[in-house]
Amino acid sequence: MTSQMRAEIGEQPDALRRTIDALLPRTPDIGALARETRQVLFIARGSSDNAAVYGRYLVEAHAGRLATLAAPSIATAYRRRLDLSGVLAVAISQSGKTEEIVETLDWARDCGARTVAVTNGAGSPLAEAAEVALVTRAGAEIAVPATKTYTTQLAALSVLGLGLGAAVAEDDLRRVPDEVARMIALTEDSPALPEIVEDLAKVPGTVVSGRGIAFGTALELALKIKEACYLHAMGLSYADLLHGPIAVVDAQTPALLVAADSGPTLPGTVALARRVRGAGAHAFGVGGGPELAEACSAALPGPALPEWVAPLGLIVPGQIMVENLARRLGIDPDVPRGLNKVTQTD
Known part of the structure; x- marks a missing residue:
């Protein structure tokens, strides 16, 4: 029986196409805010926070602006006022109803920031609170693990990057929906998929690593493994992994390595x-082209996209792997224990 999560993975090409078509005309609105700001502050939690990591690398690497991730507790718990003049605050929430994120965006505005919301919730409190609302067109998402709401957030952040002056080609973004459709078919047919699933089903956990623009994808894949498969999964930049945690990688702790097919971190x-592999552990690749596939024990294909938009397709093989792994472990991926679709934090 097909899970709701798998059905929603399959809806991503259409959801991305609708989102890109709807949001690309908003780049002038973003550009108007860009002229009044110097740096970007991303406000998010959970999967949205992983999307924000992608946004940060995109803005810094291609738009030449300093970007940082907010600590919402500064606003909601410590209640400290900061000087945010010259800051573009970008709040990201799938539902647009997470009170902490709405409150933090309100705080940023009161501290002098200009504001943008990225949400799938048209008319949500977050969308209403922002000067510019980039409303994604994912449609209703029923499964608790975010799939199409996550990738459409990445599409919205790609549009944000374009509006902030990123020196990239808009046509690259327009190619994403067709490439994601191709990725779904390729992954389902890949002989590496059952091999990786069977290996991960035998171990208590894994390390998931990437760097640069792919780092957010590694974090998101680790989160999906934890929430849908109940396995320990450590998401790390490979630079941090090499500073000590690599000691945990062994025959019982394989590494999942995520990379675009090109770029400086490949x-x-x-x-x-x-x-x-030299240490006697399994290394499983996601993306990275033939170079990474040759170096790994097994590898899932990655999207034929430039590095700046590769994360929009790169997470898709990981989503399919997680859904297959959950079912292999006898877990319903649609309703992970202890989780709800909208998470409230104080």
């Missing part, structure tokens, strides 16, 4: 795969 990811 050689380091390939080198890490070889080091992991």
Whole structure:
């Protein structure tokens, strides 16, 4: 029986196409805010926070603006006022109803920031609180693990990058929906999929690593493994992994390595795969082209997209792997224990 999570994974090409078509005309609105700001502050939790990591690398690497991740507790618990003049505050929430995120965006505005919301909730409190609301067109998402709401958030952040002056090609973004459809078919047919699933079903946990623009994808994949499969999964930049935690990688703790098919972090990811295998552990690749596939024990295909938009397709093989792994472990991926679709934090 097909899970709701798997059905929603399959809806991503259409959801992305609707979102991109709806949001690209909003780049002038973002550009108007860009002229009055110097840096970007991302406000998010959970999967949205992983999307924000992508946004941060995109803005810094391609739009030349300093970008940081907010600590919402500064606003909601410590209640400290900061000087946010010259800051563009971008709040990200799938539902737009997480009170902490709405409160933090209100705080940022009161501290002098200009404001943008990224949400799938049209008319939500978050959308109403922002000067510019980038409302994604994912449609209703029933399964608790975010799939299409996550990838459409990445699409919205790609549009944000374009509006902030990122030196990238808009046509790359327009190619994403078709490439995601191709990725779904390729992953389902990949002989590496059952191999990786069977191996992960036998171990208590894994390390998930990427770097740069792919780092958010590694964090999101680790989160999905934890919430849908109940396995320990440590999401790390490979630079941090090499500073000590690599000691946990062994025959019982394989590494999942995520990379775009090109870009400055690919050689380091390939080198890490070889080091992991040299230590007697399995290294499983997601993306990274033939170089990473050759260095890994097994690898899932990645999207044929430039690095700046690769994360929109790169997470998709991971989503399919997680859904298959959950069912292999006898877990319903649609309703992970202890989780709800909208999480409230204080």
